[in-house]
Amino acid sequence: MAANPHITIGGLEFEWDLEKGRFIFEREDAVLFWISSAMRTFFDTIEEISGEEASNLVFETTGFRQGLVVGQYFEKIKDVNAAQAAELITNTYASAGWGRTTIQDLNFEAKTLTAFIKDSWEYKINKAQAKRQGGNYLPAHYAGIFTGLFGENIWYEVVQDQLDGHEHSIIKYFPSDVTISNNIHELARKKEAEEILRLETIVEEKTKELKELVRQLSSPIIPVLEGIVVVPLIGKYDEDRSEELVVKTLNNLPAHKANYLVLDLTGLDKDISGHTVSLIEKIGSAASLIGTETILVGISPELGMVISQSTINLSRFDCFQTLQHGIYFALAQHGRKIV
Structure with missing residues (x-):
């Protein structure tokens, strides 16, 4: 066996440096995880520590920001338009085990599109978790990609989810005022409001106890x-x-x-x-x-x-x-x- 095995699949390069323990995908360091065990444990742990609502925002924010990096990278490549970039990206992701994504109805002027995603790693994790609702990492990730490609904030709406028994997950993308920062601030305000309500409840209960104590002692x-x-x-x-x-x-x-x-x-x-x-x-x-x-x-x-x-x-x-x-x-x- 060669010291540095190298293969090309679909025009994409995969290489291993076994001596240094490296896996190289398109000349960049990469890492491999088992989806239904290691990656599921990773997601389960985040949800256990952060709670479902906060962890959903973490996945959504992470997906969007990582997608934004990808979109901005392809936007800078000369002689590659958004449609070509979308095809390159989806092919690259398919070769990396991200499932099969097809972009349809791509409108450059309106900056809208529809993504059909099938058998993604996120779907497989959610299925292993026995969840009833799909995750939002990948939908937000493609929103980040096209935000970078279009140079305008793009958000998403999940039309259907593969977890519900459909052949694909269908996500529509469109310009929007919804941003990751707003979502983070909204959750923070909601958490603050919940904490204030919790403290008010405690104060009210303690006040009742003190009033009863005063009533008994006075x-x-x-x-x-x-x-x-x-x-x-x-x-x-x-x-x-x-x-x-x-x-x-x-x-x-x-x-x-x-x-x-x-x-x-x-x-x-x-x-x-x-x-x-x-x-x-x-x-x-x-x-x-x-x-x-x-x-x-x-x-x-x-x-x-x-x-x-x-x-x-x-x-x-x-x-x-x-x-x-x-x-x-x-x-x-x-x-x-x-x-």
């Missing part, structure tokens, strides 16, 4: 002594939180057999509104209806100003500066004291 009912419960008001109360506080307090007072409800206002938000004053009055009035007297403790100067400027009268409730004083007062009403 304004707890604390039975400090027999017949006396303390409810500390903490933070700021909107309509929902106010309603929750009123219902929770009134439902639990009978269970603790409370004679006195001590509302500790020390922890209220400094930005106090008339709504807060109304809430205090509402709780006190409702508690009195079930036989529980209300004592207010920890009224801040800010709250005192709001109370004095409001039309709500809280003077009927006993008020003390500290929680300790309020509890002492409640005990004294029953003739008891802390020893």
Whole structure:
């Protein structure tokens, strides 16, 4: 066997340099892979890592850009028009195992054409993968080739796919504003939007959890002594939180057999509104209806100003500066004291 085997098939040169481990196709280094095993594994791995949508764009972009290099190369060759270049390219690809591609309806003025592709390596890989939809590497590759040949951006539309049982895949090509860069940016924006939506969902879920935690922890009912419960008001109360506080307090007072409800206002938000004053009055009035007297403790100067400027009268409730004083007062009403 010759040290450097050399053959010519269809006018194309194939050569091997076994000593250096080289395969030369048309005087350029090339490489051979088994389609249904090695190449399939390569495609499967990209899809596994990148996901189907992103990998499709990778194959499409790669195919287009590689085709663009081929088209620009043939466009520079003198005495070769687009039709001749298309024939040379498809024959070259056929000799390299890319399947049989036939170009029809090539219109130089409109820059349109139709490609019939049969038994391509991409079709064989997709078939080995048991896919239902053909890949977009080769359709985009020929779009890149004719973009280079025509000097104008060409895009494609798959009319039929060999994977669907047809004899050929048929792809139409035409001038278009669709570009690889736009597709990349569109996918990036879509991924960003999906990520934003995912984060918003997480924030919404966490917000619900925090609201539930706040609901459970805020304004707890604390039975400090027999017949006396303390409810500390903490933070700021909107309509929902106010309603929750009123219902929770009134439902639990009978269970603790409370004679006195001590509302500790020390922890209220400094930005106090008339709504807060109304809430205090509402709780006190409702508690009195079930036989529980209300004592207010920890009224801040800010709250005192709001109370004095409001039309709500809280003077009927006993008020003390500290929680300790309020509890002492409640005990004294029953003739008891802390020893």
